[in-house]
Amino acid sequence: MKRSRAPLQVSPQPALKLGRPERTRAAILNAAFDFIWAQPFRDMTVGSLMAATGVSRSAFYQYFDDRHELMETLLEMLQDEIFDVAQPWIAGVGDPVALLRESLEGLARVGYRRGPFLRAITDAAATEERLETAWKNFLGRFDDAACTRIEADQAQGLIPAFDVRPVAVALTRLDAYSLLEAFGQRPRSRPEPVQEALARVWISTLYGAKWAERDSSPLVRR
Numbered sequence: 001m002k003r004s005r006a007p008l009q010v011s012p013q014p015a016l017k018l019g020r021p022e023r024t025r026a027a028i029l030n031a032a033f034d035f036i037w038a039q040p041f042r043d044m045t046v047g048s049l050m051a052a053t054g055v056s057r058s059a060f061y062q063y064f065d066d067r068h069e070l071m072e073t074l075l076e077m078l079q080d081e082i083f084d085v086a087q088p089w090i091a092g093v094g095d096p097v098a099l100l101r102e103s104l105e106g107l108a109r110v111g112y113r114r115g116p117f118l119r120a121i122t123d124a125a126a127t128e129e130r131l132e133t134a135w136k137n138f139l140g141r142f143d144d145a146a147c148t149r150i151e152a153d154q155a156q157g158l159i160p161a162f163d164v165r166p167v168a169v170a171l172t173r174l175d176a177y178s179l180l181e182a183f184g185q186r187p188r189s190r191p192e193p194v195q196e197a198l199a200r201v202w203i204s205t206l207y208g209a210k211w212a213e214r215d216s217s218p219l220v221r222r
Contacts, residue, residue: 021062021063024053024055024059024062024063025063027053027054027055028049028050028053028055028060028063028064028070029070029073029074029077031049031050031052031053032044032049032067032070032071032074033074033117034052035048035049035052036116036117036120037116040120040123041071041120041121041123041124042123042124044067045067046060046066046067049067049070068124068128068130068131071120071121071124071131071134072130072131072134074117074121075121075134075135075138078110078114078117078118079138079141081110081114082107082110082142083141083145084106085103085106085107085109085110086103086106086107086142086145087103088100088102088103088106089102089103089104089149090103090145090146090148090149091149096153096158096207097203097207097211100199100202100203100206100207101199101203104195104198104199104202105195107175107179107195107198108179108191108192108194108195108198109191111178111179111182111183111191111194112182112183112188112191114183115179115180115182115183115184115185115188116183116184116185118176118179118180118183118184119180119184119185121134121135122135122180122184139172139173139176142172142175143165143168143169143172146168146171146172147164147165147168150164150167150168150206151164153206158207159206159207167205167206171201171202171205174198174201175198178194178197178198179194182194199212200212
């Protein structure tokens with residue numbers, strides 16, 4: 001049976017016409033993502049990627065210094081994708097519990113599609129200092145965004161007073177490693193139970209256990 005997947009989008013909107021350099025760069029990025037779905041990062045070589053694109057091996061170095069820079073680029077793109085689905089809670093106006101559920105539902109969907117890539121990044125970060133730094137920075141940006149939202153809701157009395165950053169870090173690490181465990185290898189888990197588990201922990205921790213049992217809450221709408 002042919003395995004289905006959702007390739008990482010690396011091209012501008014379809015209405016924009018790509019020049020040859022942009023097409024080549026997009027082909028390299030897509031080849032890298034395809035590789036990661038089937039094989040571990042440690043087996044990735046420039047030659048194997050370029051063979052999949054039909055472009056000469058030397059063309060790779062017009063866009064990336066090495067395969068680690070390539071992975072950093074994919075991580076930046078993944079960061080944009082996750083921030084996009086996280087926007088309802090990070091920056092949305094309205095019932096914060098409903099917005100948090102919406103964001104976590106989006107996060108589970110992204111994790112399901114990109115799990116093998118997350119696994120490849122964490123595996124590579126364990127042995128390569130530059131990718132380790134990129135991964136830490138990736139997580140740190142989500143820590144900062146969570147802190148900002150929690151502090152705003154604390155100021156309105158929606159979340160109890162506590163030291164925000166340690167709690168935010170614990171919650172974002174819960175997300176990262178839950179996605180890795182559920183979706184970073186085959187067979188992947190279904191996204192719905194993962195989403196529900198994350199929602200229970202986030203909502204109970206921030207807004208109170210009684211709201212974790214409900215689809216939405218009557219908390220202050222802003």
